[in-house]
Amino acid sequence: QSVLTQPPSVSAAPGQKVTISCSGSSSNIGNNYVSWYQQLPGTAPKLLIYDNNKRPSGIPDRFSGSKSGTSATLGITGLQTGDEADYYCGTWDSSLSARVFGGGTKLTVL
Amino acid sequence: EVQLVESGGGLVQPGGSLRLSCAASGFTFSSYEMNWVRQAPGKGLEWVSYISSSGSTIYYADSVKGRFTISRDNAKNSLYLQMNSLRAEDTAVYYCAREFPSYGPDYWGQGTLVTVSS
Numbered sequence: 001q002s003v004l005t006q007p008p009s010v011s012a013a014p015g016q017k018v019t020i021s022c023s024g025s026s027s028n029i030g031n032n033y034v035s036w037y038q039q040l041p042g043t044a045p046k047l048l049i050y051d052n053n054k055r056p057s058g059i060p061d062r063f064s065g066s067k068s069g070t071s072a073t074l075g076i077t078g079l080q081t082g083d084e085a086d087y088y089c090g091t092w093d094s095s096l097s098a099r100v101f102g103g104g105t106k107l108t109v110l
Numbered sequence: 111e112v113q114l115v116e117s118g119g120g121l122v123q124p125g126g127s128l129r130l131s132c133a134a135s136g137f138t139f140s141s142y143e144m145n146w147v148r149q150a151p152g153k154g155l156e157w158v159s160y161i162s163s164s165g166s167t168i169y170y171a172d173s174v175k176g177r178f179t180i181s182r183d184n185a186k187n188s189l190y191l192q193m194n195s196l197r198a199e200d201t202a203v204y205y206c207a208r209e210f211p212s213y214g215p216d217y218w219g220q221g222t223l224v225t226v227s228s
Contacts, residue, residue, distance in 0.1 A: 033212060033214070035210075035213055035214040037155070039155075043220075044218040044220055045155065047216045047217075050213040051212075051213055088154065088155050090155070090157075091214070096172075098172075099145065099160065099214060099215075101156070
């Protein structure tokens with residue numbers, strides 16, 4: 001079982017918006033920065049969001065992040081078929097002295 | 111351009127050992143903390159280990175503590191993972207990942223597959 005909880009799957013139509021939740025605790029999300037990763041089939045993970053809501057250079061503003069208390073959310077607007085991937089949240093857990101990831105959410109663009 | 115290239119994966123019997131390497135280029139390796147993250151077939155990401163830029167601070171996941179050793183050679187721009195007493199559940203693609211200070215991994219290598227099986 002992952003320390004961070006994500007829904008196993010989400011789906012939406014092209015052009016629509018979707019949100020992916022990530023739930024944790026005070027020892028991880030509540031007191032540390034959250035990052036989000038996109039993993040396209042057969043490839044390595046790619047950083048989408050860091051510091052809860054910042055986008056690295058080259059990541060379109062269709063992707064957004066937010067954090068409130070012990071939960072974080074990834075939002076994707078204007079969905080494209082190329083967005084079909086697994087999405088992971090991650091953060092540091094101060095009690096475990098370990099980096100932790102969510103179990104991943106598979107996005108299907110119908 | 112940041113590049114991380116892992117090597118050393120392969121098939122090993124339970125109880126055996128393997129040493130993974132990660133060759134870094136495109137950035138000042140000695141200034142960055144590094145991680146190993148693995149992904150079992152069809153499963154999610156699992157963080158394995160972290161090492162500070164100087165090598166003085168190291169963390170391990172409980173699942174590998176006492177069996178795996180992370181190290182680095184800043185003169186060779188290389189990161190290593192020595193894996194001993196391997197188990198079937200260690201079967202995974204192992205990724206080398208650069209740490210974005212305080213924020214977690216930013217750049218990832220393409221991964222190297224480790225299969226533990228008799």
